[in-house]
Amino acid sequence: MSADPLDALEQHAIHVLREAYRRLQPLAMLWSLGKDSNTLVWLARKAFVGRVPFPVILLDTGNEFPEVYAFRDRYVREWGLDYVDAPCPPVEETDASLPPAARAAARKTLGLKRLIAQRRYAGVILGIRRDEQPVRGKERAMSPRDAEGRWHVRAQPTELWGHYEAAPPPGGHVRVHPLLAWTELDVWRYIKREGIPFCELYLARDGKRFRSLGERDITAPVPSGADSIDAIIAELASTRTEERAGRAMDHEREDAFERLRSAGYM
Amino acid sequence: MSSAPSGGPEPEAAAGADAVHAAPAAPLAVCLAGHVDHGKSSLLGRLLHELDLLPAGKVAALAAASDRRGVPLEWSFVLDALQLERDQAITLDTTRVRVRTPRRDLLVIDAPGHRELLRNLVTGAADTQSALLVVDAASGAQAQTRRHLALLRLLGVRDVVVAVNKMDLVDWREDRFRAVRDALADALARLGLAAHAIVPASARAGANLVRPPSEAPWWSGPTLVAALESLPERAAAGAALPLRVYVQDVYRIDGRRIVAGRLDSGTLAAGDRVLLLPGTREARVAALAGWPLAPQLAVAGDNAAIVFDEEIVVERGELACAPDDPPKLTPVFDADLFWLGHGALAPGRRLVLRIGTREVGAQLAAVHHVLDDASLERIDAPVVGEGGVARVTLRCDALLAVDDAARLPATGRFVLADDGAIVGGGVIDASGYPDQRRLRARPRADLTAVRHHVQPEERTARAGHAGAVVWLTGLSGAGKSTLAMALERRLFDLGWSVYTLDGDNVRGGLNADLGFSPEDRQENIRRVGEVAALFADAGVVCITAFISPYRDDRARARAAAGPRRFLEVHVDSDVATCEARDPKGLYRRARAGTLKGMTGVDSPYEPPEAADLTIDTRREDVAASVERLCAFVLAQCRG
Numbered sequence: 001m002s003a004d005p006l007d008a009l010e011q012h013a014i015h016v017l018r019e020a021y022r023r024l025q026p027l028a029m030l031w032s033l034g035k036d037s038n039t040l041v042w043l044a045r046k047a048f049v050g051r052v053p054f055p056v057i058l059l060d061t062g063n064e065f066p067e068v069y070a071f072r073d074r075y076v077r078e079w080g081l082d083y084v085d086a087p088c089p090p091v092e093e094t095d096a097s098l099p100p101a102a103r104a105a106a107r108k109t110l111g112l113k114r115l116i117a118q119r120r121y122a123g124v125i126l127g128i129r130r131d132e133q134p135v136r137g138k139e140r141a142m143s144p145r146d147a148e149g150r151w152h153v154r155a156q157p158t159e160l161w162g163h164y165e166a167a168p169p170p171g172g173h174v175r176v177h178p179l180l181a182w183t184e185l186d187v188w189r190y191i192k193r194e195g196i197p198f199c200e201l202y203l204a205r206d207g208k209r210f211r212s213l214g215e216r217d218i219t220a221p222v223p224s225g226a227d228s229i230d231a232i233i234a235e236l237a238s239t240r241t242e243e244r245a246g247r248a249m250d251h252e253r254e255d256a257f258e259r260l261r262s263a264g265y266m
Numbered sequence: 267m268s269s270a271p272s273g274g275p276e277p278e279a280a281a282g283a284d285a286v287h288a289a290p291a292a293p294l295a296v297c298l299a300g301h302v303d304h305g306k307s308s309l310l311g312r313l314l315h316e317l318d319l320l321p322a323g324k325v326a327a328l329a330a331a332s333d334r335r336g337v338p339l340e341w342s343f344v345l346d347a348l349q350l351e352r353d354q355a356i357t358l359d360t361t362r363v364r365v366r367t368p369r370r371d372l373l374v375i376d377a378p379g380h381r382e383l384l385r386n387l388v389t390g391a392a393d394t395q396s397a398l399l400v401v402d403a404a405s406g407a408q409a410q411t412r413r414h415l416a417l418l419r420l421l422g423v424r425d426v427v428v429a430v431n432k433m434d435l436v437d438w439r440e441d442r443f444r445a446v447r448d449a450l451a452d453a454l455a456r457l458g459l460a461a462h463a464i465v466p467a468s469a470r471a472g473a474n475l476v477r478p479p480s481e482a483p484w485w486s487g488p489t490l491v492a493a494l495e496s497l498p499e500r501a502a503a504g505a506a507l508p509l510r511v512y513v514q515d516v517y518r519i520d521g522r523r524i525v526a527g528r529l530d531s532g533t534l535a536a537g538d539r540v541l542l543l544p545g546t547r548e549a550r551v552a553a554l555a556g557w558p559l560a561p562q563l564a565v566a567g568d569n570a571a572i573v574f575d576e577e578i579v580v581e582r583g584e585l586a587c588a589p590d591d592p593p594k595l596t597p598v599f600d601a602d603l604f605w606l607g608h609g610a611l612a613p614g615r616r617l618v619l620r621i622g623t624r625e626v627g628a629q630l631a632a633v634h635h636v637l638d639d640a641s642l643e644r645i646d647a648p649v650v651g652e653g654g655v656a657r658v659t660l661r662c663d664a665l666l667a668v669d670d671a672a673r674l675p676a677t678g679r680f681v682l683a684d685d686g687a688i689v690g691g692g693v694i695d696a697s698g699y700p701d702q703r704r705l706r707a708r709p710r711a712d713l714t715a716v717r718h719h720v721q722p723e724e725r726t727a728r729a730g731h732a733g734a735v736v737w738l739t740g741l742s743g744a745g746k747s748t749l750a751m752a753l754e755r756r757l758f759d760l761g762w763s764v765y766t767l768d769g770d771n772v773r774g775g776l777n778a779d780l781g782f783s784p785e786d787r788q789e790n791i792r793r794v795g796e797v798a799a800l801f802a803d804a805g806v807v808c809i810t811a812f813i814s815p816y817r818d819d820r821a822r823a824r825a826a827a828g829p830r831r832f833l834e835v836h837v838d839s840d841v842a843t844c845e846a847r848d849p850k851g852l853y854r855r856a857r858a859g860t861l862k863g864m865t866g867v868d869s870p871y872e873p874p875e876a877a878d879l880t881i882d883t884r885r886e887d888v889a890a891s892v893e894r895l896c897a898f899v900l901a902q903c904r905g
Contacts, residue, residue, distance in 0.1 A: 005292035007567075011528070014569040015514075018526050022515045022582065047526075049519050049571050050557035130362050134344075137361035140389070158385040158606060158688040160392030160421070161679055162528075163620055167686040183364060240322045 024123025036127035101248035147171030149264030311341030504566025512622030530676035603692035725805035740837035743844030795823030
């Protein structure tokens with residue numbers, strides 16, 4: 001293998017994807033249309049020689065940016081994806097004790113739970129990374145969820161030497177995280193190296209850009225002059241702003257994100 | 267984390283062309299280990315601060331989170347993000363942090379130190395070759411720390427940097443540091459770990475992490491960061507090793523059957539021939555598939571998509587390997603194992619063993635010794651305790667392709683699963699067991715057996731007894747030859763047709779071409795088994811006196827003779843007793859190192875699981891043993 005650390009990350013992700021496809025059926029991938037999940041789709045095409053052999057799902061709040069929906073319409077066609085639109089229940093159905101932005105985010109948790117219950121997925125692939133958020137730092141490449149979608153963070157399985165516990169608990173499913181070891185900078189370097197398309201909202205306009213793409217109502221752009229992929233990579237090599245600084249739900253309370261995740265958020 | 271959505275500072279100016287175009291080197295993975303509250307997470311949190319690597323607003327958020335719990339600024343909260351971790355001031359699960367020092371990019375894996383959380387330590391440390399061990403200056407390395415070190419060694423860690431932490435609490439006393447350092451250096455050496463550097467530090471004061479400690483003018487060694495920066499990079503030599511690819515899956519894409527598998531070692535290209543184990547088939551690679559481009563060559567670490575040149579059925583769990591340098595095929599091997607399951611692991615326990623994508627039932631056949639936490643000595647123990655490290659023998663339900671971990675780490679290690687959960691793992695040493703691949707050769711199909719005109723019953727009627735094989739097995743010096751010759755005399759005097767095959771006698775002629783490698787010993791026993799079976803066919807009682815250490819060899823001898831004519835006799839004694847007798851002086855030579863592969867010393871012996879007769883020569887004298895053996899054979903073979 002060459003010296004480029006992206007090769008090792010890429011090969012690890014492909015190994016996880018192939019293992020999930022073999023051991024967790026039915027299997028699906030969440031496609032939020034952001035840079036990470038586009039990278040996932042790309043890696044899946046590499047793993048399975050060009051064709052993504054499982055459905056890709058948008059947990060659709062109806063609140064994505066128009067640019068994001070346009071991106072979706074184009075690449076569902078160009079990439080020949082088996083696309084599933086999963087509508088999310090209204091905010092009224094979420095846990096009222098959560099802070100407002102976390103409640104908005106919790107709509108996706110409910111949408112995901114419904115979809116899994118409907119289609120009985122044994123495995124769901126997600127593009128989360130350890131460096132995004134410290135709670136995600138504790139994740140496994142294959143992480144079981146119980147029948148209620150809950151994450152039992154104190155009883156996580158052992159993973160070593162490429163062996164994973166790819167067995168859903170009774171009534172539950174396994175979250176598959178091929179990008180766990182990647183950083184935000186790794187993702188952008190990989191997007192550049194491979195020429196993976198991405199939504200233009202990541203590029204700076206009028207001194208601001210989105211570093212992380214969420215719903216319109218709970219995501220804000222951060223100050224930036226990075227108007228090209230090279231500029232983004234240069235910016236990330238030196239920034240001290242957290243990636244999810246623009247995600248309101250992360251910042252309402254110290255425990256907000258952990259509560260969301262324990263209840264089944266991505 | 268409490269910073270407002272737009273509260274971060276303006277991004278600094280672009281770092282320039284370097285960051286964009288130069289592919290950075292892969293970060294060096296370093297596992298953080300140590301006793302539960304010797305300050306691992308605090309040290310890492312403070313280190314990130316000293317290196318100016320914390321995100322904007324992080325220190326303020328930590329101060330707020332610490333205030334809420336009524337504690338002074340807690341640096342461990344950088345890593346311990348879970349509420350429970352913060353409330354109980356303990357790391358529960360492994361996490362990974364990139365640490366960019368002025369000279370090196372590190373990936374520090376913070377793993378929990380608590381003894382109930384070893385599985386999380388294992389998860390964190392499994393892919394690292396270096397460790398940062400944090401030890402409290404006041405209490406020194408405790409049993410738990412030594413256990414962690416033993417575990418890390420098994421997982422593949424080789425180089426260790428030690429931070430003797432909380433030096434402020436012992437007033438930076440040099441003698442205290444030296445005492446802790448010397449004890450640690452000794453423990454590391456015993457485990458075969460390289461003590462790359464042992465440095466004093468105080469995480470709370472931020473001393474000797476990045477800046478040299480003004481508190482300790484006596485210290486002239488490196489800072490912690492300098493020690494970490496100079497850790498050696500041990501490059502994986504995977505591509506230069508022989509090919510190993512476990513089949514992960516088989517896809518049918520556009521009419522082509524594509525075999526998916528990751529190269530654990532070696533390289534692969536179109537035209538290469540591979541051997542598929544545990545079968546004996548060979549296949550030729552027609553092409554490598556890929557998207558967006560098909561690669562010309564796959565190397566160790568790559569997930570290949572292989573198209574073979576004929577439509578052979580290949581399944582997950584098969585191993586494609588270099589035909590000229592294949593692994594050993596054996597159902598049994600020794601291993602250094604770590605055990606994470608609930609309760610003790612005892613011989614007889616059944617588990618599922620996984621190597622690569624191969625999965626097979628396995629049984630713990632024997633525990634040879636366990637590692638004692640306190641002394642790091644190997645001690646005899648009947649079972650492996652929770653969190654224990656031990657030398658064992660495992661026996662699988664089927665032939666397995668195994669490499670010795672010392673040569674091919676990726677295919678020389680396994681995990682153990684119980685009810686789907688990974689409960690242990692280990693590295694393989696199969697050097698004492700024979701490769702059984704040669705024995706899988708089937709007899710030629712064009713042979714036709716010619717029928718005898720004399721029936722076995724006629725032979726029995728004339729001799730007054732049936733032909734049989736009396737197979738004595740046991741350690742050298744257990745008493746096999748003595749018993750065999752005495753039995754032969756007794757039966758002969760009764761008028762029976764009887765003959766003894768004895769080790770050294772057979773090796774002088776029939777097996778003069780064989781040495782003492784596991785494969786030659788296997789072949790030695792195979793021939794003896796076949797010859798003994800022919801003797802039994804001829805109506806003779808054939809007594810064999812061979813150590814015959816391998817259970818599979820004895821099973822084959824039984825199959826050759828026919829199970830009803832084969833009497834397996836375990837001549838049982840322990841190594842110490844046999845060594846005291848040492849009739850041929852072999853143990854003395856083995857202990858002196860001039861004789862290699864001595865059963866019971868540096869080569870395994872597998873006792874029979876269900877012998878037809880067991881004679882314990884420690885408790886029974888020769889006369890009584892002969893009496894019992896003779897009575898047994900008479901009862902079994904009388905016409």
